[in-house]
Amino acid sequence: MPDGAGMILIDGQPGTSIPVLDRGLQYGDGVFETIAIMDGRPLCLDAHLHRLGAGCRALGLPAPAAGVLTTEVLQVATGQSRAVLKIIVTRGGGGRGYQPPRDPVPTRIVSLHSWPAYPAEFRSTGIDALFCRSTLALQPALAGIKHLNRLEQVLARSEISATDCVEGFVSDTTGAIVEGSMSNVFLRRDNLLLTPDLKDCGVAGVVRAEILQRAGTLGLNARVQRVVRTDVPAADEVFFCNSIIGIWPVRRAGDHVFATTEFAQRLAQNLVAAKIITPA
Amino acid sequence: MPDGAGMILIDGQPGTSIPVLDRGLQYGDGVFETIAIMDGRPLCLDAHLHRLGAGCRALGLPAPAAGVLTTEVLQVATGQSRAVLKIIVTRGGGGRGYQPPRDPVPTRIVSLHSWPAYPAEFRSTGIDALFCRSTLALQPALAGIKHLNRLEQVLARSEISATDCVEGFVSDTTGAIVEGSMSNVFLRRDNLLLTPDLKDCGVAGVVRAEILQRAGTLGLNARVQRVVRTDVPAADEVFFCNSIIGIWPVRRAGDHVFATTEFAQRLAQNLVAAKIITPA
Numbered sequence: 001m002p003d004g005a006g007m008i009l010i011d012g013q014p015g016t017s018i019p020v021l022d023r024g025l026q027y028g029d030g031v032f033e034t035i036a037i038m039d040g041r042p043l044c045l046d047a048h049l050h051r052l053g054a055g056c057r058a059l060g061l062p063a064p065a066a067g068v069l070t071t072e073v074l075q076v077a078t079g080q081s082r083a084v085l086k087i088i089v090t091r092g093g094g095g096r097g098y099q100p101p102r103d104p105v106p107t108r109i110v111s112l113h114s115w116p117a118y119p120a121e122f123r124s125t126g127i128d129a130l131f132c133r134s135t136l137a138l139q140p141a142l143a144g145i146k147h148l149n150r151l152e153q154v155l156a157r158s159e160i161s162a163t164d165c166v167e168g169f170v171s172d173t174t175g176a177i178v179e180g181s182m183s184n185v186f187l188r189r190d191n192l193l194l195t196p197d198l199k200d201c202g203v204a205g206v207v208r209a210e211i212l213q214r215a216g217t218l219g220l221n222a223r224v225q226r227v228v229r230t231d232v233p234a235a236d237e238v239f240f241c242n243s244i245i246g247i248w249p250v251r252r253a254g255d256h257v258f259a260t261t262e263f264a265q266r267l268a269q270n271l272v273a274a275k276i277i278t279p280a
Numbered sequence: 281m282p283d284g285a286g287m288i289l290i291d292g293q294p295g296t297s298i299p300v301l302d303r304g305l306q307y308g309d310g311v312f313e314t315i316a317i318m319d320g321r322p323l324c325l326d327a328h329l330h331r332l333g334a335g336c337r338a339l340g341l342p343a344p345a346a347g348v349l350t351t352e353v354l355q356v357a358t359g360q361s362r363a364v365l366k367i368i369v370t371r372g373g374g375g376r377g378y379q380p381p382r383d384p385v386p387t388r389i390v391s392l393h394s395w396p397a398y399p400a401e402f403r404s405t406g407i408d409a410l411f412c413r414s415t416l417a418l419q420p421a422l423a424g425i426k427h428l429n430r431l432e433q434v435l436a437r438s439e440i441s442a443t444d445c446v447e448g449f450v451s452d453t454t455g456a457i458v459e460g461s462m463s464n465v466f467l468r469r470d471n472l473l474l475t476p477d478l479k480d481c482g483v484a485g486v487v488r489a490e491i492l493q494r495a496g497t498l499g500l501n502a503r504v505q506r507v508v509r510t511d512v513p514a515a516d517e518v519f520f521c522n523s524i525i526g527i528w529p530v531r532r533a534g535d536h537v538f539a540t541t542e543f544a545q546r547l548a549q550n551l552v553a554a555k556i557i558t559p560a
Contacts, residue, residue, distance in 0.1 A: 008300055020389055100441075138453055141415070149429035151339065151427055
């Protein structure tokens with residue numbers, strides 16, 4: 001299956017295109033989720049649908065019923081041994097102009113994509129990461145939501161792809177590290193596990209939430225707080241996470257080399273066993 | 281012509297839909313222009329195409345040739361006595377993931393929309409405006425560009441539509457007034473004409489640029505600077521502008537009532553005569 005060539009359901013029907021006047025295109029007026037499919041089953045579907053619903057509420061957009069989305073997700077996921085499934089919900093059609101229609105009819109798009117062929121070493125020995133110059137703006141009204149306004153991430157990815165690094169630390173405009181360009185980030189220092197506060201920007205990842213919940217059982221104290229660049233080399237280990245990459249330990253951040261990926265490896269095993277992420 | 285039901289050219293061909301995988305939908309990865317059509321002709325087309333090109337460059341997106349866009353705009357505008365024309369340029373298709381394709385093939389969409397039926401009083405006696413709670417985040421990398429990431433404007437318009445006001449002053453997250461929810465804003469105090477600096481956020485409007493250029497010939501000194509909420513009631517008059525509304529003087533801002541719309545009226549006549557905006 002070439003990337004992006006998988007099955008697509010639009011409002012429950014097979015399709016490949018949406019009206020030009022859909023507000024998802026016109027304004028990025030919608031939200032999305034990216035879900036790992038393993039052996040025909042979506043991982044953490046409830047958590048993804050929960051975040052999707054919360055994003056819809058934040059945008060004042062009527063969320064599709066979880067049951068409807070679940071049916072469509074399972075229909076698309078069936079028979080896929082390993083794939084990426086994406087859900088997009090937009091505010092649907094509307095006249096020209098920013099003002100949302102009074103009674104919007106959201107558009108649901110459930111699409112299947114090939115599993116990305118990342119080298120196995122990204123999970124085992126880790127990746128090299130840069131500190132991006134691209135920044136995230138502070139916008140509490142949209143923070144945490146996986147909405148369709150993703151130009152900041154596009155700019156950050158463009159910056160990373162011009163280097164030999166695989167992921168990058170993206171800071172907000174005040175200099176606080178918020179996340180990776182397509183992932184959340186954690187730092188371990190002794191038995192403390194830190195991840196940036198997302199009250200002003202960033203996407204509140206499903207895997208991030210699972211890690212915060214599980215840290216205690218793995219012997220660490222988790223803390224959500226402001227993280228800055230100097231915290232990275234001061235950490236014992238650092239890793240990125242999302243629903244598709246799973247856990248990528250950081251081998252090198254800028255010119256700092258980390259001595260261990262021990263906790264990241266143990267955490268990844270724990271998350272794989274719990275069917276939060278796929279095996280490498 | 282019902283709103284949004286006009287002719288649409290997609291990459292030069294009549295069409296109504298775009299692929300789900302277009303990055304314009306997936307990430308808001310593109311730019312747009314909104315142009316007034318009067319007697320079959322687009323107003324300020326060169327200025328709009330210039331800004332579109334600048335936006336493409338800022339996003340690292342190959343801009344369509346101005347000649348190609350001009351041909352398509354004229355084709356769609358022909359025979360329309362009064363209409364709104366919208367150009368969207370996206371980065372086109374691509375795999376799943378934020379990273380732009382190495383050789384993107386942009387999607388061009390030129391669409392026709394009905395002229396909005398705003399009451400004539402909006403231009404003559406003016407409008408009521410509120411101070412929006414919705415804010416604009418500071419993101420210099422995207423400031424000035426008319427890109428497709430417009431959730432902040434959607435939220436601001438939603439806020440305004442819940443009131444009896446027509447437009448609103450939108451501030452950045454530091455409290456500086458940046459623009460209207462769908463327009464730029466000017467304040468006149470004696471012979472000084474102020475408009476907010478857009479280095480951190482906001483859309484650098486085509487009509488705004490024309491007004492800044494023409495202020496001198498109308499006897500005013502124009503200045504681009506930081507504007508805050510208390511500057512509004514301290515002004516002699518205040519007005520919003522864009523390519524479609526033309527000039528809307530503000531009659532009331534919050535609970536402050538303005539005594540005159542004299543300069544705004546004179547400016548509007550000047551811009552109509554120069555075919556920058558349409559007659560009321």
